[in-house]
Amino acid sequence: MVGTASGPERTSGINFLMEKPSHNECSCANEAALSPSFLSEDWRAGAPRARRIPLKLSLVLMSLPILLGGCGVDAPKPAPQAETKPAEPVIPEEIQAAAKALLGSESQVLAFGDLAKNGKQQFLAANVVPKTPTNNLPGTIVTRAVLAENDDGKWAEILRCDEHLKNPKGYLGLTPLAPVTGWRLQFEQNAEKGLQLYFTPLQGTTDSHVLPIGVRWNPATKRYQSLDRTYEHFLLESPGLSDVRSRLR
Numbered sequence: 001m002v003g004t005a006s007g008p009e010r011t012s013g014i015n016f017l018m019e020k021p022s023h024n025e026c027s028c029a030n031e032a033a034l035s036p037s038f039l040s041e042d043w044r045a046g047a048p049r050a051r052r053i054p055l056k057l058s059l060v061l062m063s064l065p066i067l068l069g070g071c072g073v074d075a076p077k078p079a080p081q082a083e084t085k086p087a088e089p090v091i092p093e094e095i096q097a098a099a100k101a102l103l104g105s106e107s108q109v110l111a112f113g114d115l116a117k118n119g120k121q122q123f124l125a126a127n128v129v130p131k132t133p134t135n136n137l138p139g140t141i142v143t144r145a146v147l148a149e150n151d152d153g154k155w156a157e158i159l160r161c162d163e164h165l166k167n168p169k170g171y172l173g174l175t176p177l178a179p180v181t182g183w184r185l186q187f188e189q190n191a192e193k194g195l196q197l198y199f200t201p202l203q204g205t206t207d208s209h210v211l212p213i214g215v216r217w218n219p220a221t222k223r224y225q226s227l228d229r230t231y232e233h234f235l236l237e238s239p240g241l242s243d244v245r246s247r248l249r
Contacts, residue, residue, distance in 0.1 A: 173235025
């Protein structure tokens with residue numbers, strides 16, 4: 001810490017402060033004992049001074065235990081340094097502009113980089129519902145979200161979450177048939193499989209307690225698809241909402 005001495009330095013500092021007053025006081029006491037003023041004056045005038053010299057000496061001796069007692073007092077420990085949070089990565093202006101073009105000015109970029117581990121730049125953005133007394137649900141609540149990929153310098157939408165879950169091929173498996181107005185969005189980055197997303201549909205301002213829908217990049221089809229309830233097998237898309245629940249790849 002800046003301005004705080006280490007243990008040995010504090011100890012030497014204390015010793016220095018103790019030694020200096022003790023040296024000065026002892027020096028004065030010794031000088032008075034070696035050269036008393038009554039030896040050069042009349043003994044009648046010097047008698048009162050002779051009585052005052054032991055009194056000064058006793059005061060000096062009484063102050064020594066106080067100074068010596070301070071040696072055993074530990075110096076106050078420095079306050080622990082507050083942990084600094086790592087700085088969040090700066091979102092490139094190009095990605096921010098693309099997110100606003102897809103979701104409007106209220107969009108927030110939640111993640112970007114080689115999200116699918118396919119060598120291409122992608123970003124995840126959403127319209128996040130701010131926390132309020134009426135919105136105290138845990139997690140990140142969104143009304144819309146998109147995943148976009150940079151293809152030869154142009155950003156293209158490859159996954160959308162609004163009232164339903166969709167990709168360029170159609171509706172994702174397990175997406176609810178009824179329109180959804182809010183989702184709880186969870187995501188994590190896997191070193192091997194890439195970005196893993198979990199969408200939980202909400203009903204109004206209450207938690208519906210349904211299982212989240214897992215979505216991940218499928219290297220075989222080269223697009224994001226939903227997963228079955230084991231979160232191991234990909235589900236095929238459907239061009240309509242009549243059959244979007246259990247079509248395996």
